[in-house]
Amino acid sequence: MSRQVFGWDEMDQQKENYRPNVEWKERKETNKDYFEMIIDFSGCSRNQLQISMSRELRTIDIMTTKKEGYNIARVNETIPIRPECSLDNVYASFVNNDLIITFPKKTNV
Numbered sequence: 001m002s003r004q005v006f007g008w009d010e011m012d013q014q015k016e017n018y019r020p021n022v023e024w025k026e027r028k029e030t031n032k033d034y035f036e037m038i039i040d041f042s043g044c045s046r047n048q049l050q051i052s053m054s055r056e057l058r059t060i061d062i063m064t065t066k067k068e069g070y071n072i073a074r075v076n077e078t079i080p081i082r083p084e085c086s087l088d089n090v091y092a093s094f095v096n097n098d099l100i101i102t103f104p105k106k107t108n109v
Contacts, residue, residue: 020041021039022037022038038099038100039079041064044064048064048065049099050064053081058083059078062099086103087103090103
């Protein structure tokens with residue numbers, strides 16, 4: 001019997017690429033200035049994200065998969081880091097479905 005009769009072809013988990021929205025914000029505080037890279041990961045949990053930073057290439061690499069109905073959306077994204085960002089003391093947090101990566105501003109741009 002054909003898989004089509006039961007609609008199984010629709011139920012097969014198809015992998016699709018998903019591109020998250022990336023936004024940069026510059027923040028200024030009394031003692032320091034910094035940049036935030038804010039990446040929307042609605043539908044993902046913090047535990048599903050694999051994040052790495054390449055100092056040589058000045059990039060952030062993010063991998064994850066998330067289920068959307070019967071489909072699986074896959075993210076394999078390389079995001080360039082702005083030249084005015086320092087790569088020292090970088091930290092990340094996950095708040096309200098947003099991955100927020102904070103970069104101190106270079107002091108000698």
